[in-house]
Amino acid sequence: MKFEGTNDYITTGDLTLAVNASVSLERPLLIKGEPGTGKTMLAFEVAKALKKDIVTWHIKSSTTAQQGLYEYDAVARLRDSQLGDDRVNDISNYINKGKLWEAFESKKQVVLLIDEIDKADIEFPNDLLLELDKMEFYCYELQKTITAKKRPIIIITSNNEKELPDAFLRRCFFHYISFPDRETLKDIVHVHYPDLEEKLMNKALSVFYEIREIDGLKKRPSTSELIDWIKLLVVGKITATELDDLDITEEDPPYTGALLKSEQDYEILSRLRGRFKRKLN
Amino acid sequence: MFLDFFLLLKNDGIPVTIKEYLTLLEALDKDVIDCSVDDFYFLSRASLIKHEQNLDRFDRLFGLYFKGIERIDDEEFMKIPENWLMKNYESLFDKEDIDMIKKMGNLDELMDRLKELMEEQKKRHEGGNKWIGTAGTSPYGAYGANPAGIRIGQDGSRNRSAVKVWDKRDFKDLDDSVELQTRNMKMALKRLRALTREGLKDELDLDKTIDKTSKNAGYLDLEFVAEKKNNIKVLMFLDIGGSMDDHIELCSRLFSASKYEFKHLEFYYFHNCIYERLWKNNERRWREQIPTYEVLNKYNSDYKCIIVGDGSMSPWELMYENGSVEHNNDEAGFVWLERLKEHYPYTVWLNPVPPDEWKWTESILMLKDFYDDRMFPLTLSGLQKAVRALKDKKYNFESS
Numbered sequence: 001m002k003f004e005g006t007n008d009y010i011t012t013g014d015l016t017l018a019v020n021a022s023v024s025l026e027r028p029l030l031i032k033g034e035p036g037t038g039k040t041m042l043a044f045e046v047a048k049a050l051k052k053d054i055v056t057w058h059i060k061s062s063t064t065a066q067q068g069l070y071e072y073d074a075v076a077r078l079r080d081s082q083l084g085d086d087r088v089n090d091i092s093n094y095i096n097k098g099k100l101w102e103a104f105e106s107k108k109q110v111v112l113l114i115d116e117i118d119k120a121d122i123e124f125p126n127d128l129l130l131e132l133d134k135m136e137f138y139c140y141e142l143q144k145t146i147t148a149k150k151r152p153i154i155i156i157t158s159n160n161e162k163e164l165p166d167a168f169l170r171r172c173f174f175h176y177i178s179f180p181d182r183e184t185l186k187d188i189v190h191v192h193y194p195d196l197e198e199k200l201m202n203k204a205l206s207v208f209y210e211i212r213e214i215d216g217l218k219k220r221p222s223t224s225e226l227i228d229w230i231k232l233l234v235v236g237k238i239t240a241t242e243l244d245d246l247d248i249t250e251e252d253p254p255y256t257g258a259l260l261k262s263e264q265d266y267e268i269l270s271r272l273r274g275r276f277k278r279k280l281n
Numbered sequence: 282m283f284l285d286f287f288l289l290l291k292n293d294g295i296p297v298t299i300k301e302y303l304t305l306l307e308a309l310d311k312d313v314i315d316c317s318v319d320d321f322y323f324l325s326r327a328s329l330i331k332h333e334q335n336l337d338r339f340d341r342l343f344g345l346y347f348k349g350i351e352r353i354d355d356e357e358f359m360k361i362p363e364n365w366l367m368k369n370y371e372s373l374f375d376k377e378d379i380d381m382i383k384k385m386g387n388l389d390e391l392m393d394r395l396k397e398l399m400e401e402q403k404k405r406h407e408g409g410n411k412w413i414g415t416a417g418t419s420p421y422g423a424y425g426a427n428p429a430g431i432r433i434g435q436d437g438s439r440n441r442s443a444v445k446v447w448d449k450r451d452f453k454d455l456d457d458s459v460e461l462q463t464r465n466m467k468m469a470l471k472r473l474r475a476l477t478r479e480g481l482k483d484e485l486d487l488d489k490t491i492d493k494t495s496k497n498a499g500y501l502d503l504e505f506v507a508e509k510k511n512n513i514k515v516l517m518f519l520d521i522g523g524s525m526d527d528h529i530e531l532c533s534r535l536f537s538a539s540k541y542e543f544k545h546l547e548f549y550y551f552h553n554c555i556y557e558r559l560w561k562n563n564e565r566r567w568r569e570q571i572p573t574y575e576v577l578n579k580y581n582s583d584y585k586c587i588i589v590g591d592g593s594m595s596p597w598e599l600m601y602e603n604g605s606v607e608h609n610n611d612e613a614g615f616v617w618l619e620r621l622k623e624h625y626p627y628t629v630w631l632n633p634v635p636p637d638e639w640k641w642t643e644s645i646l647m648l649k650d651f652y653d654d655r656m657f658p659l660t661l662s663g664l665q666k667a668v669r670a671l672k673d674k675k676y677n678f679e680s681s
Contacts, residue, residue, distance in 0.1 A: 170331070172331070
């Protein structure tokens, strides 16, 4: 079965190919790209398209690799032993399975999303090398090896906050989601708002690109911001003519808050305006 | 069979490994792609390239290597003409073609001329889909039916031609937007730690728990402590502009690594030597200057001080009043450096100039002496030593 994108998710040829390659070779797929270009969404859409269940593991700065495998709750066991609970005799009662274990255990192949792997400690990916390579790990407490019944499809996203180790990268396929071109972006908007007026869409996209191309923005608006913004335009009943009259060198577009999210970016926008006016005078 | 391509990448400095190459071959073996160069481009990119800053270089090399080949027929692909990759097109052409090409001269010339013609054609009628040289005798027409299946002409369809995809060089800008190879530096800086326990008590203190539990007649009595956190404070002074321009990449790497590694990191910029004023923002350096005294008062001696600069200037910038190249300074550079050194007992100087060249610059030698040889090259090993020196007052470059 091949992934071809879904009705709700527009992909480009290179992305589908990367997904398919990693599915058939059973290697993890590492996805990077600007924030808001649908990295996390991809895993869900792959799961949907291939009709698989999804297991998500969201990484935080305090997450360790061991947590993905399992955790042994020794304190609970000690407590139970003092309370005379029968459960105490079976150590497996105190093994809390992690997301990897969950994915390995599943009888059907699942999609495993490891979201924002760069959030964790710099050594985190190295700790998972063997587990991702062999798709198995050893549980000391139970003295048995947990092996994946069906090797899961692993999709890993990263926001580039940390460099990933080479040994880890070697084991993955890599795809960088670049910002979509105008045509693809149109398709994407269309998926979300099938009834959107063509004229409004064109105008909105022009304004959007105009803002995106301002130099020095701290956070350039990306696809998800555009979707939110268009939603506001629709709800606020802004018409294409209103956008047509708009000149970002003179005033903020309506609902700028959805596009620009940092104070400095507003400052840049207004400074740009000042410079523009001076030029006119 | 793509070994040459692989070696080309490797020789050009793209970090590709055998493992990745084998993955690519495995993928080809499993028929992940159809036989089009487009797909091959995507597949090789996904399996060989792991850093987006290398994507642009990959695109260029790919374009270079696969110039002119756009589609491989299934039949041809099955035969695997190993030499088609070696630009040995001749082996693919039949006799007639070769003769024709010979008549036209060199193959490369032919291709170049072809490209020119295509460009021209594109310009003249936009969106047109006329093939170049439809006239029967034109050598370019021969290409259409040529066994290598080089497709020419064809413009205006939405079906992106392969050449376009990598020739677009979408990833040109990525080079400067990401941090480069800072991992090693981070690992080195990681050693600079002052672990203290503060904040929420959420870690089990095993010793105390055992202790208290046994006092409690064997009944569990849990004791928690706060997690250890790195509380090191770092003050960084960065030389900027002038001769430092050559080292800008290295310095920004160091900066990005330290910014990530230290929670308490303060940084200020200076030019050539530290005088009475510093600044935090280079764009606004003349408007928003901060008196050096203010910095000294604000950050106490707990801070570890790292000065990054090439130390290359004329000696009088260090020794005399009004020696600065940029402004009139009332006090000499050394006076300010002395103040800093006194205030921050743990100071090191990181120099991007290689140590072999230090002896050629008077001012570097002066600074090296001034800091009792606690000047380290801005290399990985230098950084490791500098980190050690920040913990040990007696450690210097010579003693290592």
